Amino acid sequence: MDEITSVRIDKWLWAVRLFKTRTLAAAACNNGKVKRANASVKASAKVQIGDHLDVPTHDGLYKRHIEVVGLYDKRVGAPIAQAAYADHTSADTLKEAAEKRAANRENRLLRKEGDQGRMTKKQMRDWKKGLQSYKRKQEEEL
Structure with missing residues (x-):
């Protein structure tokens, strides 16, 4: 070969x-x-x-x-x-990358828990019924 x-x-x-x-x-x-x-x-x-x-x-x-x-x-x-x-x-570069990955992971978790941007259909219906009911449901989830 x-x-x-x-x-x-x-x-x-x-x-x-x-x-x-x-x-x-x-x-x-x-x-x-x-x-x-x-x-x-x-x-x-x-x-x-x-x-x-x-x-x-x-x-x-x-x-x-x-x-x-x-x-x-x-x-x-x-x-x-x-x-x-x-x-x-270099070890410094690897350490910086690990820190960036950890920060990105935290940001993803915060986005999942917090505001997701556009409302779902269910959230929109709740919001149209009354802003207070939608806010109460969000607070109960937390």
Whole structure:
């Protein structure tokens, strides 16, 4: 079997599970999100062992700084995929991202408990019957 020396970058990002689909990986490359040596790379660019890449996370909170350790052109299992790259992302960046995720989680919980924006049909009927009845129901829920 032939040893792989280079692979398209979009294919490699998908194969090592940094992106869910190859289309998303190609879109990130073509939109300038994936960088090699601080320069944007196209989806068709070749990646080789030893290359250093800056790849955005799925939620876009930070960019991972990774080094290519293994080359795959077909999707592999998670343990093999994690061994295909070395993550050199700084601890400070990871800590900031964890704090942002926690803040986002809190905001989502507050939105669920609080005002949801547009009223549902039931809330609208209650409101039309009398503003006080709608407010009382909200207070009872809290």
